[in-house]
Amino acid sequence: MSTCEIRAKIPGVFYRKPAPDQPNYKNPGDPVVEGDVLGLIEVMKSFQEVTCEATGTLGEFQVEDAEAIMAGQVLVVVEG
Amino acid sequence: MTIKKLLIANRGEIAVRIIRAARELGIRTVQVHSTADAGSLAVQMADEAVEIGPPSAAKSYLNIDAVLQAARESGADAIHPGYGFLAENADFADAVAAAGLIFVGPDGDTIRRMGDKTAAIATAQAAGVPTIPGSGGLIGDLGEAAEIAAGIGFPVMIKATAGGGGRGIRIAHDAAEFAALAPQAEREAKAAFGDGGLYLEKMIAKARHIEVQILGDGETFLHCYERECSLQRQRQKVWEEAPSAALSPHVRADLCASAVALAAAVGYRGAGTVEYLYDDETGAFFFIEMNTRIQVEHPVTEAVLGIDLLAEMIKVAGGEPLSLRQEDLVIRGHAIEVRINAEDPANGFMPSPGTVSELHIPGGPGVRFDHMLFAGYQIPPFYDSLLGKLVVTAETREKAIIRLRRALGELSLGDQVKTTAPLFDALARDDDVLAGAFHTKWLEPWLEANCHTLTRQDGEAC
The missing domain is CATH 3.40.50.20 (Rossmann fold)
Incomplete structure (x- = not known):
């Protein structure tokens, strides 16, 4: 069993859902495949998707929804 | 003071x-x-x-x-x-x-009045400022609407009152197309927005965005001529000039006089900008909105008039009368401003917050760089991407563009931050830009077609 850390490529504010009134893209325990959208990073008033880089099961998020994050910070782990 | x-x-x-x-x-x-x-x-x-x-x-x-x-x-x-x-x-x-x-700035009531689109247009009309011909409200019976459309003159935009931001707009080029599109627009507006209300507006193809800087102290109102801001991406201005190469002296005088009339109509106090669409083909201009604040692109006006708009608005706010007279404001030369944003134009304008590892600021004659940078500055990701505004001034537009290319060549923020500077270097060599032949919908197709000429700053193919 291997784990893959999904890291932020850019700094900004991390969101787990596409809009405040919508459900999370994914939740811990969900099966995920490469390319799935896991969240958004708001950077300089634009939104960039965070995509999954592995196939497996989503672990716990390491950051809160709407939390400021640094480039390179681990957002979530995928267990494959 | x-x-x-x-x-x-x-x-x-x-x-x-x-x-x-x-x-x-x-x-x-x-x-x-x-x-x-x-x-x-x-x-x-x-x-x-x-x-x-x-x-x-x-x-x-x-x-x-x-x-x-x-x-x-x-x-x-x-x-x-x-x-x-x-x-x-x-x-x-x-x-x-x-x-x-x-x-x-102006008082809350003035901001409120000019910030309400309907109230602003009504105020402009009352002041004799031309507005975009339209139905002047919701259309009822579609047969009657067809007559209104013909009266406005094709092409006509059919807009959903519940739409916005470019959504719910259809363009009819003639009466037959209008007859086909209007019922369709009504049905779709009802389905998409739950409101089938439509209104009509004349479509001004290839319009320029031209705006007039105004100043007022509540009693005296003057204009500081126009700025040409047609080069836009996603409705955001990226390159601004003063004066506009498109206006005849006669049109310029009428345009500026209309902006002063509007400022006077609301007893304006402070610095403001009256924005217009300008139709090259007919020489007609139409009020879009008024901004009751200083604008990003104010330096091009300061550059060609030799004035300080910020100082003037602060003094007026402090209760002093305007220190400028209309007859003292004379355009000398041509100024161009480009917005240096932390974005990579060769990669879909991807934001690039990073550290300014080194800083070389352009200088020499006719160059001004209004910015927020210093060597070692870490650009925060939480705000908009504007880092600075490179403003060049020369005797003519042609010489200003040459100076812009020269100044862009001197600008460096190090290798960790990508900026829009390469875009402006490419634009400053484009034939249409050199000729001043552009409109608000010019830049986006140009970007589609010319992306490959912009070097990606991370070395990958565009």
């Missing part, structure tokens, strides 16, 4: 610009800032700094209570809102006045 201490309720390059104007007027400055901006250039330059909240603008720069508390605690007697954030928030202007402080 009644203002002794000015609080700047903004950040970035405009905060730096306001501090400079205040200092030359002998006014002390208080810079409010979020925790993310604690090390910013404006904070370093201001006489005092007050932290007002976390990085999120909603909890800091947009937090009216926090801004007012900072003003009270620092003993500021005036607040400059800059542009964006609270600059056109009428409630904020009212709250500043209610706190016994001076708001550097």
Whole structure:
């Protein structure tokens, strides 16, 4: 069993859902495949998707929804 | 000068610009800032700094209570809102006045009136300012609407009243197309927005965006000529000029006079901008909206007129009359501003917040760079991407473009931040740009077609 850390490529504010009134893209325990959208990073008033880089099961998020994050910070782990 | 201490309720390059104007007027400055901006250039330059909240603008720069508390605690007697954030928030202007402080801008009622699209258009019409021909309200019976459309003159835009931001718009080029599209637009508006209400507006193809800078002290109103801002991406201006190469002296005079008439109609106090669409083919101009604040692109006006708009708006706010007379304002030469944003134009304008590892600022004759940078500055990801504005001035437009290319060549922020500078270098070599032949929908197709000519700053193929 291997784990893959999904890291932020850019700094900004991390969101787990596409809009405040919508459900999370994914939740811990969900099966995920490469390319799935896991969240958004708001950077300089634009939104960039965070995509999954592995196939497996989503672990716990390491950051809160709407939390400021640094480039390179681990957002979530995928267990494959 | 009644203002002794000015609080700047903004950040970035405009905060730096306001501090400079205040200092030359002998006014002390208080810079409010979020925790993310604690090390910013404006904070370093201001006489005092007050932290007002976390990085999120909603909890800091947009937090009216926090801004007012900072003003009270620092003993500021005036607040400059800059542009964006609270600059056109009428409630904020009212709250500043209610706190016994001076708001550097027009009063809340003027902001409210010009910020309401319907009220602004009605005010413009009453002042004799041309507005975009249209149905003047919702259309009822579609047969009657067809007559109205013919009266406006094709092409006509059919707009859903519940739409917005470009949604729910259809374009009819003739009566037959109108007859086909209008019922369809009504059905779709009902389905998409739950409201089938439609109105009509004349479609001005290939329109330019031209705006007039105005100044008022409540009694005297004058214009500072026009700015040409047609080069836009996603409705954001990227390159601005003064004067516009498209206007004849006769049209310029009419355009500027209409802006002064509107300023006078609302008894304007401060600096403002009246925005128009301009039709090259007919020479007609149409009011779009008025911005009741200083604008990003104000330096091109300052450059060709040799005036200081920030100083003027601060003095007027302090109760002084305008220090300028209309007859003293004479355009000398041509100025171009380009917006240096932390974005990679060769990669879909991907934001590039990073560290300014080195800084070389263009200089020499006719070059001004209004910015927020210093070597080692870490650009925060929480705010817009504008880093600075490179402004060049020369005797002619042609020479200004040559100077722009030269100045862009001197600009360097190191290798960790990608900027829009390569875009402007390419535009400054484009035949249409050299000829001044563009409109508001010119840049986006150009970007589609010319992306490959822009070198990606991370070395990958475009």
